[in-house]
Amino acid sequence: MTIIDTTQAETSMQQENRYTSGVYGKRPVTIVRGEGATLWDAEGRAYIDCAAGHGVANIGHGRPEIAAALSAQAQRLVTCPEIFYNDTRARLLERLSQVTPAGIEHFFLCNSGTEAVEGAFKFARLVTGRTQIIATLRGFHGRSMGALSATWEPHYREPFAPLLPDVTHIRYNNLEAAETAISEQTAAVIIELVQGEGGVHSATPEYVAGLARLCHERGVLLIVDEVQTGFGRTGRLFACEHYDLQPDILCMAKSLAGGVPMGAIGLGPRVMESGRVGRGAHGSTFGGNPLACAAALATLDILERESLPTSAARLGAYALGRLRGMRSPLVREVRGLGLLIGIELKRRAQPYLEQLCERGILALPAGPNVIRLLPPLVISEHQLEQVLDTLEEVLE
Numbered sequence: 001m002t003i004i005d006t007t008q009a010e011t012s013m014q015q016e017n018r019y020t021s022g023v024y025g026k027r028p029v030t031i032v033r034g035e036g037a038t039l040w041d042a043e044g045r046a047y048i049d050c051a052a053g054h055g056v057a058n059i060g061h062g063r064p065e066i067a068a069a070l071s072a073q074a075q076r077l078v079t080c081p082e083i084f085y086n087d088t089r090a091r092l093l094e095r096l097s098q099v100t101p102a103g104i105e106h107f108f109l110c111n112s113g114t115e116a117v118e119g120a121f122k123f124a125r126l127v128t129g130r131t132q133i134i135a136t137l138r139g140f141h142g143r144s145m146g147a148l149s150a151t152w153e154p155h156y157r158e159p160f161a162p163l164l165p166d167v168t169h170i171r172y173n174n175l176e177a178a179e180t181a182i183s184e185q186t187a188a189v190i191i192e193l194v195q196g197e198g199g200v201h202s203a204t205p206e207y208v209a210g211l212a213r214l215c216h217e218r219g220v221l222l223i224v225d226e227v228q229t230g231f232g233r234t235g236r237l238f239a240c241e242h243y244d245l246q247p248d249i250l251c252m253a254k255s256l257a258g259g260v261p262m263g264a265i266g267l268g269p270r271v272m273e274s275g276r277v278g279r280g281a282h283g284s285t286f287g288g289n290p291l292a293c294a295a296a297l298a299t300l301d302i303l304e305r306e307s308l309p310t311s312a313a314r315l316g317a318y319a320l321g322r323l324r325g326m327r328s329p330l331v332r333e334v335r336g337l338g339l340l341i342g343i344e345l346k347r348r349a350q351p352y353l354e355q356l357c358e359r360g361i362l363a364l365p366a367g368p369n370v371i372r373l374l375p376p377l378v379i380s381e382h383q384l385e386q387v388l389d390t391l392e393e394v395l396e
């Protein structure tokens, strides 16, 4: 492996700083290679990856199956808009209908999570003829103007006001709040079954069942945003399976195509039988491109062949048990589902994330006080032990 020396690494950082937009707070690490749950920086230092590219690399880094699928497809056809049929896309659409929650049998393919949410809002307005979107406090749904309107974090949202006019935020896990907020103007309610960016908070089964019933009774669509929880992250292929939930619209992205940018909007019968999603209602140049579809097919194969959702359930339960057994005075609560884990501290998480990085563990925040662990689902037991041991040292 070519290791570039420190000066070259500094040159990369200087070069990126010279030309980047400036919107990202960047850690002083130049990541150049990954394999499984391990990343290497430009100086050859190895890290155990508990960020997975913001929850994208569920199948791990450097997968030869993905490289092979991309190479084979790229040599045939990289791009093909959906104004033409495509064989690889057709296979993926069928495969998605087989693995998504019952009832989700039609898909709009796009290129990111925020695009999946934008399209979901458009479809909900079309189908119901209503305009209001109800979202939850601490929810995160993306940074583009429509999705951003539903994202809770005020400092993300407020600089860009006015956003969508009729978006209401209600308390999460509070059915009365939903009952009060839902009106004849409500097109849809959007929720994450585990709030990822918002601090790793899981919906209760009662809340989800009650909300689904309420939406159905009031002619409102239930949009489940599984951009972060999807594709094995929570210990099932979709978090909906933990709740036996059939959403009206399912937003997917992140690990769908093994790291290749891709999003998808799963559409249930209340959408497709409305007859209101017609020609010209939405579109995308890159949506459904053969390259991303090839990567997605290879990703779904790996998830299934290696039983990665089951691994996430087993490893996540072990990690939660050990973390909850930690007697750290710094920890307020340990939360999570599968390998979507949040450690809420009694103080800011940033200094501890930096200490973890210095010790070779890359983790994420989820709000100011939460350390979030989002490792690839292929993380080994030994690597997970190392992560937990290091956390115990850092948080003692």
Ligand SMILES: CC(=O)N[C@@H](CCCNCc1c(COP(=O)(O)O)cnc(C)c1O)C(=O)O
Binding pocket: 024, 054, 112, 113, 114, 115, 117, 140, 141, 142, 143, 192, 196, 197, 225, 226, 227, 228, 229, 253, 254
């Ligand atoms: C530092 C940085 O860029 N963070 C990203 C991290 C985003 C991670 N989550 C994306 C996400 C999105 C948006 O997905 P995308 O557009 O980033 O692909 C939608 N829904 C849920 C539940 C999600 O978790 C951000 O703040 O936009």
